[in-house]
Amino acid sequence: MIVALAVCALGGLWFLIRRHIELSRPLAVLAWALIMLGVVGVIVATLVGRFGGLYTFLYPLPFHGNWPGWSTGVFLIGLVLVNVGWMIWCLQMLGAVLRAFGGLRGALAWDYVWHRQAFQAAGRQPPPPEAFPALVAGFDGLIAGMDATLLGVSLLVRWLDPRVVINPFWAKNLTYFWAHTFANLIIYMLAALIYVGLPYATRRSYHISVVLVIGWWSSMIFILTNYFHHLYMDFVQPGILQYFGELSSYLTAVPVTAVTVFSALMPVWQSRTRWTLGAIFLYSGLIGWVVGGIGAEIDASVPFNLHLHNTLWVPAHFHTYLLGGCLLFVLGWVFLLLESRSARETSGIMRGTIVALSFGGMIVFLLDFYFGGAYGVPRRYATEPAPGPILAQIATVGAAIMLAGFALAFAEGLRLRWSRAIDRPLWPGELREEASHEG
Amino acid sequence: MDAAEKLLLTFIILAAVAASVFVAVGWSTRLPEQEQAAVQHRGYVIPGRWFTGITLFLLAVFVGTIPFFPYLAAAAALQPAEKVPVIAQQFAFIMPGQFPLNRRILFEVTSRDVNHGFGIYNPEGQLIAQTQAMPDYVNYLAVTFHHPGHYIVRCLEYCGVGHAVMEKDFTVEGAPPAPMPMMQPPSTNNVGSSNESNPFE
Numbered sequence: 001m002i003v004a005l006a007v008c009a010l011g012g013l014w015f016l017i018r019r020h021i022e023l024s025r026p027l028a029v030l031a032w033a034l035i036m037l038g039v040v041g042v043i044v045a046t047l048v049g050r051f052g053g054l055y056t057f058l059y060p061l062p063f064h065g066n067w068p069g070w071s072t073g074v075f076l077i078g079l080v081l082v083n084v085g086w087m088i089w090c091l092q093m094l095g096a097v098l099r100a101f102g103g104l105r106g107a108l109a110w111d112y113v114w115h116r117q118a119f120q121a122a123g124r125q126p127p128p129p130e131a132f133p134a135l136v137a138g139f140d141g142l143i144a145g146m147d148a149t150l151l152g153v154s155l156l157v158r159w160l161d162p163r164v165v166i167n168p169f170w171a172k173n174l175t176y177f178w179a180h181t182f183a184n185l186i187i188y189m190l191a192a193l194i195y196v197g198l199p200y201a202t203r204r205s206y207h208i209s210v211v212l213v214i215g216w217w218s219s220m221i222f223i224l225t226n227y228f229h230h231l232y233m234d235f236v237q238p239g240i241l242q243y244f245g246e247l248s249s250y251l252t253a254v255p256v257t258a259v260t261v262f263s264a265l266m267p268v269w270q271s272r273t274r275w276t277l278g279a280i281f282l283y284s285g286l287i288g289w290v291v292g293g294i295g296a297e298i299d300a301s302v303p304f305n306l307h308l309h310n311t312l313w314v315p316a317h318f319h320t321y322l323l324g325g326c327l328l329f330v331l332g333w334v335f336l337l338l339e340s341r342s343a344r345e346t347s348g349i350m351r352g353t354i355v356a357l358s359f360g361g362m363i364v365f366l367l368d369f370y371f372g373g374a375y376g377v378p379r380r381y382a383t384e385p386a387p388g389p390i391l392a393q394i395a396t397v398g399a400a401i402m403l404a405g406f407a408l409a410f411a412e413g414l415r416l417r418w419s420r421a422i423d424r425p426l427w428p429g430e431l432r433e434e435a436s437h438e439g
Numbered sequence: 440m441d442a443a444e445k446l447l448l449t450f451i452i453l454a455a456v457a458a459s460v461f462v463a464v465g466w467s468t469r470l471p472e473q474e475q476a477a478v479q480h481r482g483y484v485i486p487g488r489w490f491t492g493i494t495l496f497l498l499a500v501f502v503g504t505i506p507f508f509p510y511l512a513a514a515a516a517l518q519p520a521e522k523v524p525v526i527a528q529q530f531a532f533i534m535p536g537q538f539p540l541n542r543r544i545l546f547e548v549t550s551r552d553v554n555h556g557f558g559i560y561n562p563e564g565q566l567i568a569q570t571q572a573m574p575d576y577v578n579y580l581a582v583t584f585h586h587p588g589h590y591i592v593r594c595l596e597y598c599g600v601g602h603a604v605m606e607k608d609f610t611v612e613g614a615p616p617a618p619m620p621m622m623q624p625p626s627t628n629n630v631g632s633s634n635e636s637n638p639f640e
Contacts, residue, residue, distance in 0.1 A: 052599060052600050053599075058553070058597075060552070060574065061553040061597075061598065064529065064552050064553045064599065167575070168554065168574050168575055169573060169576055172554065172573075205475065207475075207479060211490060215490075233556070233570050233578075233595075234571045234573065235509070235580070236573070236577075242510055243505070246501060246504065247498075250497040250498075250501055251494070251497060253497060254493050257493060261489075262485055262489065265461070265464045266478055266479060268464050268465060269467050269478050269482065270468065270470050270471070271472065271475075273465075273468040275465075275468070283461070284461075287458050287461045290457045290458075290461075291457055291458065294450060294453045298446070298449075298450060302508050303504050306509060307442075307565075307567075309556075310558075310596060311566065370447060370450060371447060374443040374446045374450075375564070375565075376558075376560060376564065376565055376566035378556075378558070380597040380602060380603075381602065381603040382602075382603040383603050384603070385593070386564065
């Protein structure tokens with residue numbers, strides 16, 4: 001799920017930045033191919049080789065299972081390939097943003113924030129909003145990628161030579177730093193779709209502000225320092241990092257709410273928004289982000305984490321913002337494109353049915369995770385203690401309803417694609433201008 | 440209302456309030472349209488205030504949670520306690536099956552092979568304390584059992600295909616058994632504590 005949404009985010013952001021500067025297609029295809037090759041390796045290791053070290057693969061578990069050694073190697077090589085592809089994308093994106101917007105100073109909108117009068121007097125413009133997720137993903141992604149390279153090489157050396165000993169606590173820190181940063185960056189990258197898609201739906205422009213820029217600066221730092229909350233229950237971790245972990249996790253909410261809530265709500269407020277299926281998905285994804293964030297903040301509080309760590313509360317909050325946030329951003333964007341290209345919209349009945357089924361089912365599905373977590377049901381259990389089984393049964397019904405909704409959305413997407421009336425440009429920005437002329 | 444219900448209620452209320460804001464803003468598109476400049480003029484006052492307000496609120500919450508951090512118990516670790524070694528391994532816990540009531544137990548938790556979790560569930564099935572069990576390291580977890588009954592330790596870190604069956608039962612009895620040798624815990628900071636109570640109760 002994480003890699004699938006990550007690939008959506010990589011493609012989406014690449015597409016948006018390419019509007020501002022030329023990007024090498026072969027390099028992007030290479031990054032994509034390496035990621036896909038890595039995914040194939042992970043699937044082969046898991047399904048054929050029965051590798052059971054999980055995607056968190058905490059050292060030394062990959063070397064302590066009842067699966068053949070080759071599957072551990074294929075799994076690790078697969079992850080390294082995913083990471084290499086990811087780093088190529090990050091390098092390309094970071095380079096593009098720095099070239100397009102005047103180096104690091106320009107891309108950060110440094111002068112826009114600190115020397116605003118001179119900046120405006122010179123007739124300069126800050127980078128467009130989608131440049132900030134690209135900069136943050138490129139910069140933070142490269143740091144996480146370097147961490148993953150160090151970890152991956154260490155584990156591969158251990159795989160080749162079992163005499164090599166790795167410090168498990170060092171490996172644990174590296175693993176969570178990479179995994180958390182990678183997973184966390186997905187939603188920040190997909191925020192770019194909001195910045196470009198929402199103005200199209202609302203027929204308003206997305207306004208860059210000092211608050212938004214500072215919000216992205218702080219996100220750039222907090223994304224890298226949040227992973228400490230994964231080690232709250234490791235009492236050998238230096239105490240100062242535990243305190244810092246909670247503080248950092250809390251402060252993450254400030255730029256997210258300032259950037260997400262206000263910057264996205266303002267274009268909608270009393271606007272002429274056309275609530276097409278694409279606009280509904282895109283806008284609703286923001287709710288998933290915020291609600292998932294609330295669940296995350298509760299879990300990031302050490303006193304609560306003592307009772308929620310590695311319970312179903314963890315998948316509860318990340319499913320909320322991956323399923324109810326990231327996936328909806330992606331669907332929203334795809335439907336906006338389909339609607340713009342086909343010049344058609346989904347009927348009111350179909351729209352209502354899709355929304356009721358997919359959102360209703362999703363709420364049931366997600367709430368069961370939260371209930372399970374609050375009652376201490378552990379995650380990653382093949383057979384859960386009570387009340388896990390009954391909650392799982394209810395969640396299954398919710399998931400089935402949600403999938404029925406998404407299946408309808410898929411069918412509707414195909415209909416829009418096939419019923420393309422005119423060959424309109426893919427880019428909604430041009431259509432937004434058209435719409436405003438029509439309006 | 441037990442701790443889990445309070446936690447869920449808090450989450451659901453916060454989530455509902457957040458969702459309501461989005462629904463209300465979405466609903467506002469039914470109102471007469473306003474020029475973007477007018478909305479921005481009034482609207483941009485809010486983020487600045489929100490930025491400051493939410494920052495101060497979260498800082499206050501951070502300070503408020505500090506007394507409940509388990510790590511602070513490192514200072515209290517000097518109190519006498521019964522040291523109980525716990526060794527986790529795929530897929531079992533090696534530890535005693537009986538503990539006394541109202542006596543401070545200092546679990547010395549480590550692992551023989553891979554990362555495991557050490558989560559203690561009380562007779563009502565609530566997760567009352569936990570720490571990680573790591574190879575090469577010892578995590579110290581201080582717990583005082585105030586209620587007699589049947590407790591279960593479950594592994595809370597994925598440790599392989601038998602993860603879900605890795606558990607250990609123990610009982611806490613009213614009449615304390617013969618006293619175990621009292622020892623001073625090490626003065627390290629890798630100590631956590633639980634007083635068999637939920638901080639959100």
